Amino acid sequence: MLEALHLDWSIFAIVLGGALVTWLTRVGGPWLIARVRLGPSASAALEATPGAVLVALVAPAALSRPSDALAAAFVCLIARRVPMVVAVAAGVVAVVLLRSLL
Amino acid sequence: MSTDTLTIPASPRQEFALGAIHCLPVMAGAVPFGFLLGSLAAKAGLSPLDMGLMSALVFAGSSQFVAVELLDKGTAGLAVVGAILLVNLRHLLLGATLEPRFRGVAPARAGLALFFMTDEQWALALRRGEGLTLAYWYGVGVTLYLAWLASTVAGTLAGALIADPAAWGLDFTFIAVFLCLLAGFWRGVGSLPPWLASAAAALGAHALSPGGPWHILAGALAGGAVAAWRGRGQGKGQGKGSAGDA
Numbered sequence: 001m002l003e004a005l006h007l008d009w010s011i012f013a014i015v016l017g018g019a020l021v022t023w024l025t026r027v028g029g030p031w032l033i034a035r036v037r038l039g040p041s042a043s044a045a046l047e048a049t050p051g052a053v054l055v056a057l058v059a060p061a062a063l064s065r066p067s068d069a070l071a072a073a074f075v076c077l078i079a080r081r082v083p084m085v086v087a088v089a090a091g092v093v094a095v096v097l098l099r100s101l102l
Numbered sequence: 103m104s105t106d107t108l109t110i111p112a113s114p115r116q117e118f119a120l121g122a123i124h125c126l127p128v129m130a131g132a133v134p135f136g137f138l139l140g141s142l143a144a145k146a147g148l149s150p151l152d153m154g155l156m157s158a159l160v161f162a163g164s165s166q167f168v169a170v171e172l173l174d175k176g177t178a179g180l181a182v183v184g185a186i187l188l189v190n191l192r193h194l195l196l197g198a199t200l201e202p203r204f205r206g207v208a209p210a211r212a213g214l215a216l217f218f219m220t221d222e223q224w225a226l227a228l229r230r231g232e233g234l235t236l237a238y239w240y241g242v243g244v245t246l247y248l249a250w251l252a253s254t255v256a257g258t259l260a261g262a263l264i265a266d267p268a269a270w271g272l273d274f275t276f277i278a279v280f281l282c283l284l285a286g287f288w289r290g291v292g293s294l295p296p297w298l299a300s301a302a303a304a305l306g307a308h309a310l311s312p313g314g315p316w317h318i319l320a321g322a323l324a325g326g327a328v329a330a331w332r333g334r335g336q337g338k339g340q341g342k343g344s345a346g347d348a
Contacts, residue, residue, distance in 0.1 A: 029197020056321020
């Protein structure tokens, strides 16, 4: 159990640095946007940003192979009709089946 | 009496509990993800304490995967911190969209609350819209935080027990959760052009720099640019921006 409590100081320094820059990205958004007045196109861009970020997050992995793309399309179809936990579980079952077939 | 109790607004305690409940499906995606990260960290030579401190202080999954991968390759410390920053730059965009919700919150309280802002936290918070309370925010955030901490440390303790998570489809939970969150942002066919632009840009950037965080920035910028262009066109006609369909 002693190895579990071993602390590597060089890794800890990286963790502290990573924690600081990550926290700055988290508080930076509201801080910056409160100091800038937005026109209609900037507002439209900000409104579209959440969906665009989610699309960008999933697109490379979801389209990496046919089985995953089909399972992703299946999740999109059921996402608004069933609770999220059901959609996620169905998606995982679908991807396992499709990966064994395709 | 009973009608009175129905009109009483939710107490902070109820709001916290509601946040924790809404967090459960997200946890189903985060816990296997955290366990996988922990087992990879063990292979990279991190102790459970190293991993626990990283999850407790950084608390940003994708960037932790990148950091663990770079540590495994023996990358210099500053480059690892730089990579963490790049992966998390998207937080600027997420936080900017939450600004109206945090306008009345004192800086110190907002600084603490925003520490808990992850992709999942942000999506659930935005879905609450005007009804978002700090208690709900912490209900989601603290639940996800504890689940993330526990699953990553457990994964490091278990080491390489999960040899091939893809065989169980567990890697797909991440995709499925984000697709469900995305469905919540569907506002009719007007949502499609920015999303298609984002997908195209993300795929292009990912092909050029696989494993890097650039596809997220590229997708966000492309989607935002298309929306800005469309918003300006509608603004000329009616003075009512594309925000009208939101």
